[in-house]
Amino acid sequence: MTTEAPLLRLENISRSFGAIQALRDISFDIGRGEVVALLGDNGAGKSTLVKMISGGLEPSSGRIIYDGAERHFTSPADGKAAGIETVYQDLSLCTNVDVVANFFMGREIVKKYLGIPVLQEKAMEAVVAKALADAGTKIPSLRTNVEHLSGGQRQAIELNRFVHWGGKLVLLDEPFAALGVEQTRRGLDLIRRIADQGIGVIFITHIMSQAFQVADRMVVIRQGKVAGDVRREDTTADEIVQLITGEALGGRARNADRENGQAQPAA
Amino acid sequence: MVSSNRRAVIEFVLDHLVWFILIAVLTVFSLTIPNYFQIGIFANIVEQSTFVGTLAIGLSLLIIAGYMDLSIESVMALAAMVVGILFAKSGVGLGFGFTPAWLVVPISLAIALSVGAAVGASNAFFVVRLKMNSFIVTLAAYIWGRGLVVALSGGRSAQELPGELRFLAVERFLQIPLMAWIAILATLVFAFILNRTPFGRHLLMIGGNPTAAYRAGIKVDRLTATTFVLAGAIAGLAGWLLAIRTSGATANLGVGMLFQTFAAVVIGGVSLKGGVGSLPGVYAGVLLLASIQTAINLMGMPAHFTQLIQGGMVLVAVLLDTMKLSIRKRLA
Incomplete structure (x- = not known):
């Protein structure tokens, strides 16, 4: 796909809280101007992952490579200074x-x-x-x-x-949860336009149709692992649902796992 | 849905409600109370508004930022007493003088401001550093501040400030004493700071949403502490003016002004929820209270009626605040 280095690369990110392992070996990339939908059931670890990217949590292990260098954000302020921010609907106005x-x-x-x-x-x-x-x-x-x-x-x-x-990378956690149909449509347009300006967008959603309308890629998290990392045009809603729920795991998901593995020879 | 023009009109009226009420009240009093409609009466209303008007500046700034300051009345009395003890010639006054004699003006002012700022800094320390509730911290300062006044003076009074200071209470410009102009000038200066400088803008934001302000890199703690110190210093200014007016200080100087100030601030449109208010509006609130007090005096009613009416007005003001909120919500 793109030859330049990705905006953000997660390499084998894990995070545990005491005995509970919330995230295991998460690896994926996001490029400049790319919209990635982060999908997953409740408790799959999406919010933990978003916090880690924005600097609110530090990974237990693994590397975060952002804008060409490995980063260790210790607070959201660090992330913000580097151009990564979580945008909430109300909290920041x-x-x-x-x-x-x-x-x-x-x-x-x-x-x-x-x-x-x-x-x-x-x-x-x-x-x-x-x-x-x-x-x-x-x-x-x-x-x-x-x-x-x-x-x-x-x-x-x-x-x-x-x-x-x-800003260079924006994280949106359920951005349209409280919005009506028309507002959501405008919001999705806005995401597209922002990405067109070269900004990376990660957005968490439960709603499949939103992901299909705007995302270039979809990353599915299940039980703290990347269950699938697929391009929008290569997948279907049914397949994503299967990835989310883990039922009847299709061949595509295994492919995605393997591709991920190849992406980091160090792993 | 309300048309944007009509909304603008309603918003304007809501934002300046206190001015409309003030004009209405003055009109009614002028028409119904004999001798009310005189330049001298209006000048007297402005003169009366000096101390509460000055105190109201600091209190407004803190309430707008989402905090509370109950200590202002005692801080004012403390500053007045310190000035009285140092510079008054009789009573507990030590009667310090300078050559040239006018030096007493800047020096006494600096001392009054410093006394106020010191108490403000102590409030700031407890509220900002130790994260204590500002209501309780400043209530404590209200109590110990007055205690300190009584302790310093031994319950006695200081009299006879030098003429260089008295000048400000005696000399008039447009029938209004110079010290009342000082209060007006202070109101205008802080109104400018609140509306036109980043400091004021950030205060409003902290009052509206401290989390957002913090996330945007605004130094919330430092700004809050500065505001407490400012409110203290402004109360010190009020004390300096009050000492000049009474030519000294007594142990119970200014008792009850806290609640008048509080009433004026709320009537003036400062929301107790923080983040909303303007200083000219607050000054109008002060004028409104003074107008009513003057009317009561002119009608020869006993003074305690003033308290009854002021108490009622505070309730009405808070009620108005709530009503304004719900009207605005319906507009949105």
């Missing part, structure tokens, strides 16, 4: 201030008068308007408080903010 303020949270444009930093609202508004227009996101007024916006619009603000500030 201040709903009591407007869209512009949220976009620039902690990075406001200021001009100093007599040493006093003064917010440059017009300049900031122009930047936000451009960033949202480039991403094809429509928000009625950038000066409305975020509390008046819909869940989908909030998500769009978060994602666009992430892209604007140099």
